[in-house]
Amino acid sequence: MNTPHPSLTDALAQADLLYARHELEPVIAAMGARIDAALGGERAVFLTVMNGALIFAGQLALAIRTDLEFDYVHATRYRGETTGSELHWLRAPAVPLADRVVLLVDDILDEGHTLKEVREDCYKRGAKKVLIASLCTKRHDRLVDGIASDFNGVELPDRFVFGYGMDYYEQGRNLPAIYALKDGNGE
Numbered sequence: 001m002n003t004p005h006p007s008l009t010d011a012l013a014q015a016d017l018l019y020a021r022h023e024l025e026p027v028i029a030a031m032g033a034r035i036d037a038a039l040g041g042e043r044a045v046f047l048t049v050m051n052g053a054l055i056f057a058g059q060l061a062l063a064i065r066t067d068l069e070f071d072y073v074h075a076t077r078y079r080g081e082t083t084g085s086e087l088h089w090l091r092a093p094a095v096p097l098a099d100r101v102v103l104l105v106d107d108i109l110d111e112g113h114t115l116k117e118v119r120e121d122c123y124k125r126g127a128k129k130v131l132i133a134s135l136c137t138k139r140h141d142r143l144v145d146g147i148a149s150d151f152n153g154v155e156l157p158d159r160f161v162f163g164y165g166m167d168y169y170e171q172g173r174n175l176p177a178i179y180a181l182k183d184g185n186g187e
């Protein structure tokens with residue numbers, strides 16, 4: 001039988017709160033203004049990477065004044081676990097991307113495999129420019145070559161994080177803050 005996953009209550013008891021909602025909201029609002037400036041009036045495809053980006057994407061979209069065309073992809077590399085493997089595509093973009101500016105929106109740029117592959121897919125579909133907006137990035141030296149966020153909210157320590165869309169064994173996504181497990185826990 002599979003070992004049951006640790007509970008969210010236990011995780012929270014062994015975690016530090018890194019960023020509360022009231023600290024993230026102004027960061028996201030400022031990012032929206034920077035994205036408006038970068039788009040220069042062009043109507044981009046706002047491509048949310050489900051599931052983790054759901055909360056950030058909603059807040060970011062409301063902070064962007066330029067009209068956007070919404071679409072989403074569903075790609076998962078962690079599949080409810082705390083370490084990643086190969087990327088599983090559950091849903092490809094539906095909107096034609098040829099000659100479009102695409103704004104890829106995700107909760108976290110960790111090792112970068114997910115956003116790199118999704119960005120490559122957008123270019124294969126003919127996108128003329130792909131910009132990346134992430135709520136957070138992690139500080140470590142495991143980032144794959146050739147990927148970076150164009151717009152990033154906050155930098156996090158190299159610890160497993162959850163909340164604000166990010167899951168701990170599919171739990172805790174709707175916590176209104178980002179938490180980090182204390183070093184050595186949960187992996």
Ligand SMILES: O=P(O)(O)OC[C@H]1O[C@H](OP(=O)(O)OP(=O)(O)O)[C@H](O)[C@@H]1O
Nearest residue numbers: 050051052076077078110111112113114
């Ligand atoms: O930079 P990487 O190391 O590739 O990790 C980042 C990706 O991992 C998470 O997705 P996950 O696979 O957990 O699926 P989810 O969005 O459903 O949580 C997160 O939402 C990013 O898409």
Ligand code: HPA
Nearest residue numbers: 110159160161162166167
């Ligand atoms: O630290 C993390 N937490 C949750 N989801 C993630 N996906 C990549 N890294 C993480």
